[in-house]
Amino acid sequence: MGDTEQRGASGRDFARYLNARTLSVLGAVISAVTLPVLVYQLTGSAGWTSAVTAAEALPYLVFGLLAGALADRLDRRRMMVALDFTVAGVLLTVPLAWLAGVLTAPQVVVVAFVTQTAFVFFDAANFGALPALVGKDQLTVAYARLYGRTTVLELVVPGLTGLLVAVAAPAALLAVNALTGVGSALLLRAITRSLATPRPVQGAGELVADVREGLRFLWDEPVIRTLTLVGATHSVASGAWVAVLVPFADRVLGVAPSGDLRLAALFSCWGVGAVVASRLLPRLTRRWGNARVSLWALPLSLLGGVLVVVSGHWLVVCAAAVYWGVAGATVVINGITYRQQVCPEDLQSRVNTTGRMLAWGLGQPLGAVLGGVVSVAAGDPRAGLAAGLAVLASGVALAWVSPALRRASQPLGRS
Known part of the structure; x- marks a missing residue:
C-alpha cells in the first residue's frame, strides 16, 4: 500500500472513530438526563434520584485501575465494540420493562451502574486507541477535534433531551440511546487499523x-x-x-x-x-x-x-x-x-x-x-x-x- 493510500485509510479510520465517539457521547448525555428523571417519575423520591447519580459516579473509583490493566492487554477495538453492544442491550431492558408495566426504581439504578461500569472499561480502551490510530504527532489536533465535537453535543443535547422528556416517556428515549450504542459498535468494527498489540491474561497476579x-x-x-x-x-x-x-x-x-x-x-x-x-x-x-x-x-x-x-x-x-x-x-x-x-x-x-x-x-x-x-x-x-x-x-x-x-x-x- 502506497503512502497516499495509507493516509487515506488512516483518515477513513479516524472518521469512523470520530463518528463512533460522537454517537457514544450522544447516548451517554441522553442517559445522564433521562435516568434521573425516569426514576423520579417512578418514585417521587429525591433519595432514589440521588441513588442513580451515585450509581453513575461509583464505577470509575471501583473499576478504574482494573479497566486500565485489561485494556492494555486485550484487543481494544474488539473490547470497545463488545462494550457498546453490552450497553445497548442493557439500556433496551428499560423501555421493554416499561412497555410490560414492570419497570422499577431498583432496575433503573442497576442499569445506571452497569452502563457506567461499561463506560469505564470503554474509556480505558479508548485512551490507548486514539494514540494508536492517529500517532503521537497528530494527537493534540485529533483530541482537540474530538473534544470540540463532543462538547458541542454536551451543550445542545441536554436541553433537547429535557424538552423531549417533557413531551415523551423517558423510558422510550432510552431505546434511542440503545440505537446509538449499536451504531457506535458498527463504526468501530469497521476500523481496519490495529488499535493494540494484545497480550494474553494468564492470571490475576499479572x-x-x-x-x-x-x-x-x-x-x-x-x-x-x-x-x-x-x-x-x-x-x-x-x-x-x-x-x-x-x-x-x-x-x-x-x-x-x-x-x-x-x-x-x-x-x-x-x-x-x-x-x-x-x-x-x-x-x-x-x-x-x-x-x-x-x-x-x-x-x-x-x-x-x-x-x-x-x-x-x-x-x-x-x-x-x-x-x-x-x-x-x-x-x-x-x-x-x-x-x-x-x-x-x-x-x-x-x-x-x-x-x-x-x-x-x-x-x-x-x-x-x-x-x-x-x-x-x-x-x-x-x-x-x-x-x-x-x-x-x-x-x-x-x-x-x-x-x-x-x-x-x-x-x-x-x-
Missing part, C-alpha cells in the same frame, strides 16, 4: 503487576505526576462550580431555578469556552509546547473562577464563565494529550485511566461535596465555590514550584 507498573510510571515521570495531581485540584474547583451553580444563580444573581432561560445560558458558558479551547489548543502547543501551556493555563483558569465569584450580574458571570471554560478546558485537554504523548503504547490505558480516576472519579465528586458543605455552612453559595478555588490555588502553586514542569516549559535552547 493484572496486579500491570496496575503497579502503570502507577509506578505515573508517579516516576515527574511532569506527568505533577500534571495529574494538579489536574485533580482543577477538578475539585469545577466540581464545586457544578454543585453550587443553581443556588448561586438563584441567591446571588436572581435567576430562578426553573422557567428562566438565563439559567440555561449559565449552564452553557463553560461548554462554549471549551469549544473555543479545542480550536485554540493545537496552535498554542505548536508554538509553546504542552508543559508551558499547562503552566500558564492553570493560573488563568484560577483567575476565571475568581471572576465568577466576585461578579454580581448574570451577564458578567456568563462572560467570566466562558473565559473560565476556555482556560479550564485548555488545562484538561492539554494534560490528557501530554500524558498520551509521553506514555509508552503498552501503558496508555493504565496510566491514562488512573489519571482520569484521580481527576474525574475523585476530584469532581470531592469538589461537589466540598462546595455543597461549605455553601450550607456559610449560607452563601459563593463560599462553596471559593473553597473549591482555594484547592485549585494549591494546585497552581504546586505546578509553579515543580522543577520538572518549569524545566519542561523552557523554550528550546534554554537550560
Whole structure:
C-alpha cells in the first residue's frame, strides 16, 4: 500500500472513530438526563434520584485501575465494540420493562451502574486507541477535534433531551440511546487499523503487576505526576462550580431555578469556552509546547473562577464563565494529550485511566461535596465555590514550584 493510500485509510479510520465517539457521547448525555428523571417519575423520591447519580459516579473509583490493566492487554477495538453492544442491550431492558408495566426504581439504578461500569472499561480502551490510530504527532489536533465535537453535543443535547422528556416517556428515549450504542459498535468494527498489540491474561497476579507498573510510571515521570495531581485540584474547583451553580444563580444573581432561560445560558458558558479551547489548543502547543501551556493555563483558569465569584450580574458571570471554560478546558485537554504523548503504547490505558480516576472519579465528586458543605455552612453559595478555588490555588502553586514542569516549559535552547 502506497503512502497516499495509507493516509487515506488512516483518515477513513479516524472518521469512523470520530463518528463512533460522537454517537457514544450522544447516548451517554441522553442517559445522564433521562435516568434521573425516569426514576423520579417512578418514585417521587429525591433519595432514589440521588441513588442513580451515585450509581453513575461509583464505577470509575471501583473499576478504574482494573479497566486500565485489561485494556492494555486485550484487543481494544474488539473490547470497545463488545462494550457498546453490552450497553445497548442493557439500556433496551428499560423501555421493554416499561412497555410490560414492570419497570422499577431498583432496575433503573442497576442499569445506571452497569452502563457506567461499561463506560469505564470503554474509556480505558479508548485512551490507548486514539494514540494508536492517529500517532503521537497528530494527537493534540485529533483530541482537540474530538473534544470540540463532543462538547458541542454536551451543550445542545441536554436541553433537547429535557424538552423531549417533557413531551415523551423517558423510558422510550432510552431505546434511542440503545440505537446509538449499536451504531457506535458498527463504526468501530469497521476500523481496519490495529488499535493494540494484545497480550494474553494468564492470571490475576499479572493484572496486579500491570496496575503497579502503570502507577509506578505515573508517579516516576515527574511532569506527568505533577500534571495529574494538579489536574485533580482543577477538578475539585469545577466540581464545586457544578454543585453550587443553581443556588448561586438563584441567591446571588436572581435567576430562578426553573422557567428562566438565563439559567440555561449559565449552564452553557463553560461548554462554549471549551469549544473555543479545542480550536485554540493545537496552535498554542505548536508554538509553546504542552508543559508551558499547562503552566500558564492553570493560573488563568484560577483567575476565571475568581471572576465568577466576585461578579454580581448574570451577564458578567456568563462572560467570566466562558473565559473560565476556555482556560479550564485548555488545562484538561492539554494534560490528557501530554500524558498520551509521553506514555509508552503498552501503558496508555493504565496510566491514562488512573489519571482520569484521580481527576474525574475523585476530584469532581470531592469538589461537589466540598462546595455543597461549605455553601450550607456559610449560607452563601459563593463560599462553596471559593473553597473549591482555594484547592485549585494549591494546585497552581504546586505546578509553579515543580522543577520538572518549569524545566519542561523552557523554550528550546534554554537550560
